[in-house]
Amino acid sequence: MLDYKLLEALSAIVDQGGFDRGAQQLNLTQSAVSQRIKLLEARLGQPVVVRTPRLVPTPLGQRLLNHAQQVRLLEHDLLDRIPALGERTQRLRLAINADSLATWWAPTLGDFCHRRGVLLDLVVDDQEVALRRMRDGEVAGCICATARPVQGARARALGTMRYRVMASPTFAERHFAEGVTHRTLEQAPAILYGPDDRLHQRYLDVHGIRTPFPYHLCPSSEGVLHMTLAGIGYAMIPETQAAAGLAAGDLVDLDPQQPLDVPLYWHFWRHGGELLDALTAHLLSAGDHWLIAPKAPSTAII
Amino acid sequence: MLDYKLLEALSAIVDQGGFDRGAQQLNLTQSAVSQRIKLLEARLGQPVVVRTPRLVPTPLGQRLLNHAQQVRLLEHDLLDRIPALGERTQRLRLAINADSLATWWAPTLGDFCHRRGVLLDLVVDDQEVALRRMRDGEVAGCICATARPVQGARARALGTMRYRVMASPTFAERHFAEGVTHRTLEQAPAILYGPDDRLHQRYLDVHGIRTPFPYHLCPSSEGVLHMTLAGIGYAMIPETQAAAGLAAGDLVDLDPQQPLDVPLYWHFWRHGGELLDALTAHLLSAGDHWLIAPKAPSTAII
Incomplete structure (x- = not known):
């Protein structure tokens, strides 16, 4: 298997935007985190992050981060059943259209995050970018006006x-x-x-x-x-x-x-684990209080 | 002097995000606009736009666009005095922090745009990016928490x-x-x-x-x-x-x-013409209805 300690270091420095704060998140020294990243890059023979002008993952680094997020989602399912194993909090990266974020998204979510121990990383994008992020595995779910899911994902109508x-x-x-x-x-x-x-x-x-x-x-x-x-x-x-x-x-x-x-669809990873399935069920049951329900007659234009 | 017909074509295709719509804006055929861009690129010996995946200006193209915007601001002053010369409407590209846009910006602006025939191109950025855009001449003004103006610009305290x-x-x-x-x-x-x-x-x-x-x-x-x-x-x-x-x-x-x-400052081009000076005067006189005035006692942290 991959060495997840190395992926965890990558994840921490990218999340925190720097080696020093990444190290702090992991309760490690900066030099320990540096060595993990060097080891990861040496094993892969390629850089995983670009250091300047801002610390960002390379395309290879991004693929590793996506994989790490998917593994964490699966771990989350496991920990749900074996709570003693570890930390229950899970980060979920989602792309949302600006108008949803400005209207129904937060009230609909309600206490889902609290109940399930979820922390959200939201990105706000126009829908083509959101779908590209889905395709690249950069986000685990997205809300957009396209019905057709990208490969490896499912899409469900939320409403209009x-x-x-x-x-x-x-x-x-x-x-x-x-x-x-x-x-x-x-x-x-x-x-x-x-x-x-x-x-x-x-x-x-x-x-x-x-x-x-x-x-x-x-x-x-x-x-x-x-x-x-x-x-x-x-x-x-x-x-x-x-x-x-x-x-x-x-x-x-x-x-x-x-x-x-404008019809809105929820896109989510097909193998995103139980947490993503629960969020899907929550959005589908709650969404229609805030949107016109999928079957309402409409003068649909887009 | 530069051939401003060519810069106008560049400006139109970038503004409209495509050759076809750019041509429409100028009431020209797409082929006429294409020829102008080719001529511009031939004269400069370098591309001014990247065509795929999305039409965006190259760094050289961006410098030309900035210059064209500055020339237009100066023209706007001229036309103000000689209205018969042409169209009075002027586009103004500004970078605004998200919290200003969410609160005091629009009510403070009031009917300034109507009175002065201004159309706004707003970009929302964190402040380092906003200041970089100022430095590159990409925006004519910006609102951020830094007091120090970039070269070629002035900064004025708006309030807190x-x-x-x-x-x-x-x-x-x-x-x-x-x-x-x-x-x-x-x-x-x-x-x-x-x-x-x-x-x-x-x-x-x-x-x-x-x-x-x-x-x-x-x-x-x-x-x-x-x-x-x-x-x-x-x-x-x-x-x-x-x-x-x-x-x-x-x-x-x-x-x-x-x-x-958080103190907020208005940064603007030193030679931005009368319109930008009028906007500056308007913001300075109106801003303190919506912000704590610059001299109020505060527990300033940032």
Whole structure:
């Protein structure tokens, strides 16, 4: 078998972003950790980390880390049954889309982490990156709008996130006094999450807009909401995230007849152990309180 | 002088993430845009963009884009005085820390963008990356906790963001029933923004904690807040962001005697033109409604 002491050292220095803090995590001296990494690299004949400008794993190092995470998940199952064997806490690395993290993710998770002794390493990515991370084994699960699982993984429908076209009353009055038309959509500044914001493009497609339009870029779900509330632009906002602003009269729905529904899927490693299966069951049972359930009729666009 | 038609083509394809959409933005055919990029690359003897897997500028291309943005800022000043000359809308690329974007940034900006015809390209970064972007000329301004400006830029104090150690009442009862002590801080799961979350480390330093502690990672300001509200961990949260949760009894301040104050500075290009100067004046006059003013007494730690 592999020498897991060496993988543990690699894992610690990458987790902690340095040899000194990695050593501290393992209660070892820095020189002991250094020697373990050197031994690992000597056995493999290749570097496992790049030291500068920031300590990051090489592609080989990343593959070793993924393997170590999978082994830990399996160990976690074992320890669940034989608690005396060791530490029950388990880190789980997941990729989540920003709008889920801004809305249903945390309340749905509830006390799952506490009950199961899980610590989360979340990464926030657009969905292509999230699926690539799944494929590379870098995350054990991800939430995205693609139904098709990558190799070695399964995917389950969680529900549908409904988006509405929102603006502040002042902005609506200033730019959409004549309603949502070809002309107003071409002239009113939108707020996009990124230059490749497909959701917004799908909305404009519905109205047949193919020409350039003015837009702000804001790569943060809450940033988009706050900028919309401040009247800086209009944006596609998850219905659940906009609810308070709508109720208070701080937001108006510019196009109530045209919500956009985005299905969300939970992707997870096929052999991720009992913990990942339990998280899957938890998300599937709890998710539909926060999303439109998978079978609801929808004007699905994406 | 440089041929700005070629730089404009480069700018359009990078902004739009592709030759086809870049061409659309310029009302040109894709082949015309392609020829401009080829001509630019032929003149320079080096590529300005990498085509796959995603269209991104090369370091040389990025330097050209920065120059083009600076020229546009100067043009914007000119057009302000001679409106008939052309389009008044100007894109401004700024790096903002996540907690500012989650709190005071958008309300403070108010109708500045509308009044001045500005479209924002925001990037969210930790502060070292933000300052590197300033140094490379990739952003025209940034907000971070460093007072010292990079070469070619100025920095002005905006105010101080006050953080408090927050948890849900259930979490506080479960993990901090005996108060904030060495033992409870070593055992309660924290929520960190990233593995190198210096703010949290400074808080633990105050209590003399140097040993490893359990933590979740969540690289999103709103994600940290939602996970704290859901009782998944405790976290350092900006006072302004936590106010609603505190008032509603959904959050408790675990350590009211120990807020952490982080000074925030606005960095901007020294020769960024009148628009950037106007934004600077606006931020300096408006910022202190949302932050603790620069001169307030504080238990500054960072």
